[in-house]
Amino acid sequence: MTLSAVSMQMKSLEGDLGVTLFDRAHRPPKLTPDGRRICDHAEAVLKAESALLATSQSRTGLSGIYRMGFVPTASVRLLPDFLMAAERDAPQASFEIATDLSDALEDRVLSGDLDAAVITASSDQRGLQMDVLRHEALSYASCHPGNLEVLFATLPFLHFLPKSGIGKLIANHVGGRASRTITLDSVEAIMECVNRGIGFTLLPAPDIERFAVPDVIKTAEPGGLSRDLVLITRTTSQTSDLRTGIYTLFQKEV
Amino acid sequence: MTLSAVSMQMKSLEGDLGVTLFDRAHRPPKLTPDGRRICDHAEAVLKAESALLATSQSRTGLSGIYRMGFVPTASVRLLPDFLMAAERDAPQASFEIATDLSDALEDRVLSGDLDAAVITASSDQRGLQMDVLRHEALSYASCHPGNLEVLFATLPFLHFLPKSGIGKLIANHVGGRASRTITLDSVEAIMECVNRGIGFTLLPAPDIERFAVPDVIKTAEPGGLSRDLVLITRTTSQTSDLRTGIYTLFQKEV
DNA sequence: GCATAAATTCAGAATAACTGAAGTTAAAAT
DNA sequence: ATTTTAACTTCAGTTATTCTGAATTTATGC
Numbered sequence A, B: 001m002t003l004s005a006v007s008m009q010m011k012s013l014e015g016d017l018g019v020t021l022f023d024r025a026h027r028p029p030k031l032t033p034d035g036r037r038i039c040d041h042a043e044a045v046l047k048a049e050s051a052l053l054a055t056s057q058s059r060t061g062l063s064g065i066y067r068m069g070f071v072p073t074a075s076v077r078l079l080p081d082f083l084m085a086a087e088r089d090a091p092q093a094s095f096e097i098a099t100d101l102s103d104a105l106e107d108r109v110l111s112g113d114l115d116a117a118v119i120t121a122s123s124d125q126r127g128l129q130m131d132v133l134r135h136e137a138l139s140y141a142s143c144h145p146g147n148l149e150v151l152f153a154t155l156p157f158l159h160f161l162p163k164s165g166i167g168k169l170i171a172n173h174v175g176g177r178a179s180r181t182i183t184l185d186s187v188e189a190i191m192e193c194v195n196r197g198i199g200f201t202l203l204p205a206p207d208i209e210r211f212a213v214p215d216v217i218k219t220a221e222p223g224g225l226s227r228d229l230v231l232i233t234r235t236t237s238q239t240s241d242l243r244t245g246i247y248t249l250f251q252k253e254v
Numbered sequence C: 001g002c003a004t005a006a007a008t009t010c011a012g013a014a015t016a017a018c019t020g021a022a023g024t025t026a027a028a029a030t
Numbered sequence D: 001a002t003t004t005t006a007a008c009t010t011c012a013g014t015t016a017t018t019c020t021g022a023a024t025t026t027a028t029g030c
Helices: A003-017 A033-057 A072-077 A079-089 A102-110 A148-154 A165-174 A187-195 A205-211 A242-251 B003-017 B033-057 B072-077 B079-089 B102-110 B148-154 B165-174 B187-195 B205-211 B242-251
Strands: A064-070 A093-099 A116-120 A128-142 A156-160 A180-184 A200-204 A217-220 A226-234 B064-070 B093-099 B116-120 B128-142 B156-160 B180-184 B200-204 B217-220 B226-234
Touching: A033 B033, A033 B064, A064 A072, A064 A102, A064 A242, A064 B033, A072 A079, A072 A093, A072 A187, A072 A205, A079 A093, A079 A242, A102 A116, A102 A128, A102 A165, A102 A226, A116 A165, A116 A242, A128 A148, A128 A165, A128 A187, A128 A205, A128 A242, A156 A165, A156 A187, A165 A200, A165 A226, A180 A187, A187 A200, A187 A205, A200 A205, A226 A242, B064 B072, B064 B102, B064 B242, B072 B079, B072 B093, B072 B187, B072 B205, B079 B093, B079 B242, B102 B116, B102 B128, B102 B165, B102 B226, B116 B165, B116 B242, B128 B148, B128 B165, B128 B187, B128 B205, B128 B242, B156 B165, B156 B187, B165 B200, B165 B226, B180 B187, B187 B200, B187 B205, B200 B205, B226 B242
Parallel strands: A064 A093, A064 A116, A156 A180, A156 A200, B064 B093, B064 B116, B156 B180, B156 B200
Antiparallel strands: A116 A226, A128 A200, A128 A217, A128 A226, B116 B226, B128 B200, B128 B217, B128 B226
């Protein structure tokens, strides 16, 4: 850069800011008091800019701010391990987590509001890539002995969120067999009721085991019913390794 | 700004950074995870830039970072009040203070290293503007009674920094009259010696009064000797109101 | 699947930035 | 003090960048 170009830029900056920055009575020109203050601020600007450049240059693997969604059961069971694995293996990535129901999360991933989500697998949806994270058997849980017909006939059925992904699976298989149904939106609350003998339920085995007292009897659903927790991402996602990068973090042992 | 211009800037920025910032599968384009992180950094840059603009636009009166010098006696007596006045009446100004001897401060103001300085006035120097801040009588101080001839004959003369501005004034007037001379670089140390009767001295009356115990006898110098504390600034200084602005702060009551 | 609105691309125009020569000005040397 | 020297500024012309408007491609709604 030529000296004359520097001189013109100095003059131009003074004009733009409306402040005399240089005392040209000295050679080389010295900063005025105002110039010193502006210089300090300018250095702060450059520092912020070089921080920007630093993050964009030393970028490897998963990097950036990811927005992810989790269904409630996944946010309790999968999320903590996921975040620990990310902290360790993807230090340049940070996460904004939202909890919602499967349908809503599908919409939000599809619309680009979220980059990825962990939901209960349902029928394939166009534009979404699904990767199975966990395959979980559904079991009945009760404190009272007896086969399923007896339970359905004698105890209230504790039904988890019928509108949720897992809730719809449960509804399909229970059909109209329940003599009485109580709807709840909390796995922990349902299991507390089961533990006290208030009713029985059908839930993923890991969720039952999480809260069940020793008295609780688990009965596998006769039809081999299960649900898949899947990672959904947009198929048209620009960042090619977003899907595999996040999927890998779910497979890590912590 | 046209939409096409925005589009070109977006593409150009992605190329410069080497990062895909936008996911163009959406309309309008959405930020990628990396884009979100870069966006946060970019906002920090803009924030720093608007802070710069703010200081250069709301500028009134004394503003900026001023570098000032004080001779030791002035840094103790004038500086605190000056800084308090500045804090109150020139909130947009901040100060970097250096303490040095008058000659050195003259050079540093002349070379532009300092914007202004408070020194003991000497012969006028080309290129420096002088404004009198304080007119101070010089007095002899001693614990022992008797006229000056007796003091000079019987007690050591405590001589403040002979190389300093005030020191040269003192040297000129004392001449060779002292039977013994002790040189010191601290007014406080000199007055401590005077207080204990170790010797006598010749100093500005305010400096004597600052440390003298009641026993000390002050004798005005017969020739009406005095020193002026003056504010020096460069005559060719670009910032026109620097001199009057600083001078005014010295006149304020706090 | 088609229509519509929106983003991108391209070529030319406008703007901004830069270079080199000439003219000033501050510091150094006589 | 005056002259010399080196450095900064100004000016004119060139180069590079950015912007606009029309044509094209692309996502979304019906």
